[in-house]
Amino acid sequence: MQTLGGYGYIAEYPMEQYLRDAKIASIYEGTNGIQALDLLGRKLGMKGGMVFMQYMQDLAAAVEQAKGVERLAGVAAGLEKSQAKLAETVMGFQGAMASGNSEAVWPVLSATPFLEAMGHVTVAWFLADMAVMAQGKLDALCADKGVDAADRKAYRAFLGENDEAKFLDGKVQSAIWFANNVLPEADGIFKSIGTKDLSALQVVL
């Protein structure tokens, strides 16, 4: 809607309907708040925590793969950093919930921002995983067509004339863009969760 400006706001274009249609998704079939409590209370501890452990192992494996692709070095570094913060936050939650004291309410209060942060990490991971595959195909395509990717001018001209190359390069750029522009927000959210702030419960309304 923002891209279309005023045209996005009126019914002549589809954006206003998309915006109205999509809003229900955060409300029905379990509100976002309920989904967050589900992640915290049911999914993290599922099968004695084994499901989450598997998630972390798969993520780490994807990071290692991304490290092997020159263009994705920054993506891999960003993901590795966020994964460490995710692990730290989950361990903090476990300690608080096991404590049995007033701190046990902190993970519950943090559930929604935690869902958002873990969502960012997961999307960055999937994009990185797809980018590794796309770069492999792109390298093969360049080799096949005799294009030297280090020659920026020739490479850009190639992207302009070859739709498949443009698509594959776009997959890589998407992963880079997300890792640089959105993933760092997760680090900020983990930092805010780490303050263990309970003022929202302590305020008298």
Next chain:
Amino acid sequence: MSHFMIDERDMEFVLFDWLNTGQLASSAKYAEAGFDESVAREMIRTALKLAKDESRPSGRRWTSRASNSRTAKSRCPSRSKRRSESFAKTDFSVSPRRREWGGMAMPHSLNIAATEIFSGANMAFTMYAELTYGAAHIIEAFGSDEMKAKYLEKMYTGQWTGTMCLTEPGAGSDVGALKTKAFPNGDGSYHITGSKIFISSGDHDMTDNIIHPVLARIDGAPDGIKGVSLFLVPKYLVNGDGRPGEFNDVVTGNIEHKLGIKGNATCTLNFGDHGKCVGWLVGEENKGIVYMFQMMNEARLYVGMQGQSVAATAYMNALKYAKERIQFTHVRDMGESRRAARGDHRTSGHPPHADVHEVDDRGHACDALQGRAVGGHRRNRRGRKRKEAL
């Protein structure tokens, strides 16, 4: 004019390159069903064609008409029955189910991809099919043989639709607070009384019957979630010959006027106001939430997919607009914007871009050109609209 757009290459990349869905053909279960990558690609092509041909042209009209209904029973826009039938014929919603119930035994990932296409084209309409699938799957997993014989094929093949009836005026996220009650009739059936609200696909006239899975508390059962049971309540009782018969006292109290998904009739349903609503227990007493959770988990994945489907078509529309829009005398795609931001115009290979730069140099001519360009853009749109109306 509908605006559904999807990046088909990206969808193929995710399905066939990244997820390697084609390799499922090596599993005996899917090979037996005749699945391979070419079948999968053909299914996706068919889904795209259907979404464009059937959902697409009237996606917006569908929305506004249903929202204006104030009648006790919900009526759908005129073309929706045909769309519903052509959708059912493709067997997409039943594609992962077993053949004995009309399914194709295809991998679930393909069903999800096809549903993303339909949802992007018409989110409100596709909800009818998805709720039907989830409700029928409850019957397949937990229902009696009699229930399966009575309802399954009809629902999986889209002849009847389904809903999920959980929410009540005082019980939303806190489902265990529900007040709908079930009284044993002595013959294995139950008399149901109570009101459910915000029921998606709750009432319509696209199909002959609607099957409601309803959470209710059997008289005398414990308070809270542990006393909740699941019942099947058809809108019309099913006769011995399998056809819908007598009205089962499920009255549509209201059709909500809401922000979005207006093409889906979101209803208040009153069960048993006239003492004549019959329901049948699914599985065991007081285990209703366990059974319902199968449908809820499926629906939760579906809701995530809905977000993706709408975001995808919105992105494609925004990208198209950004590439065509003439502003500050530039036709800009994303790449052009970046280059312009860096002040580097030399790499531009697009003729319109080169043209407007000549105008740029004349300074004051910019405004005039922008005015013409925007005006022309609007005139074209109006002309196109008139053509469609004809």
